[in-house]
Amino acid sequence: MITLDEVDHRLIRSLARDATQSAGALGRHLGLSQPATWRRIKRLEEAGILRGKRLRLNREALGFGVTVFLGVKLATKGRVSLEDFERAVSAIPEVQTVEHVLGLYDYRLRVVARDLADFERVLRRRIMTLPGAGAVEANVLLSEERLTGPLGL
CATH class of the missing domain: 1.10.10.10 (Winged helix-like DNA-binding domain superfamily/Winged helix DNA-binding domain)
Known part of the structure; x- marks a missing residue:
């Protein structure tokens, strides 16, 4: 370091x-x-402190007006490997981030959609059909604020 x-x-x-x-x-x-x-x-x-540059897209200007944070609990941990689930969910274009978390849910996903009907389609046809997908909880993003500066430096 x-x-x-x-x-x-x-x-x-x-x-x-x-x-x-x-x-x-x-x-x-x-x-x-x-x-x-x-x-x-x-x-x-x-030193690995700076890791690339990232382009921030305006999702609304591109037609994606809804962002949903989705908690996913795997139904059968013993039968489906975490890697299989992660690989499958990462292939869904509407899923922006996949986070393996500790707590009530196994994964936290950030999903974008054109509107709520489009989100329902993504949820039913893509996410709920994934290997091992069990209970889900959705939280619709109302607004987002960015903290100034990285890590309080």
């Missing part, structure tokens, strides 16, 4: 806000040269 200084923390916060910034622009903001900034970014990537 590498030691992070205040400049590293400021760099991480800047990249979390906008990962498309050039090393030169970041360096000007941080009071560093472009090469020094680039070396810090590479060091953070090599």
Whole structure:
């Protein structure tokens, strides 16, 4: 594990806000040269602290107006492997995230759909037909706020 200084923390916060910034622009903001900034970014990537850049799509603009968090309890843990379920559920395009969790449910899924009727179709025809799918609980997302900065840095 590498030691992070205040400049590293400021760099991480800047990249979390906008990962498309050039090393030169970041360096000007941080009071560093472009090469020094680039070396810090590479060091953070090599240490596994920075893991790629992610594009955030506007789901509503693409026609997906409903997001549902779905808790899924596997019906027969002994008969269906977790890997089989994960592989099958990950192949469903509407399923944005698959999280194996501890608690009442075995998995937490983030599912997008065009509307509630479309979600019902995805649930009935795709998710409930998966190997081992048992009880489910759906929570419809009403609004979403993003916390500023990564991990409170």
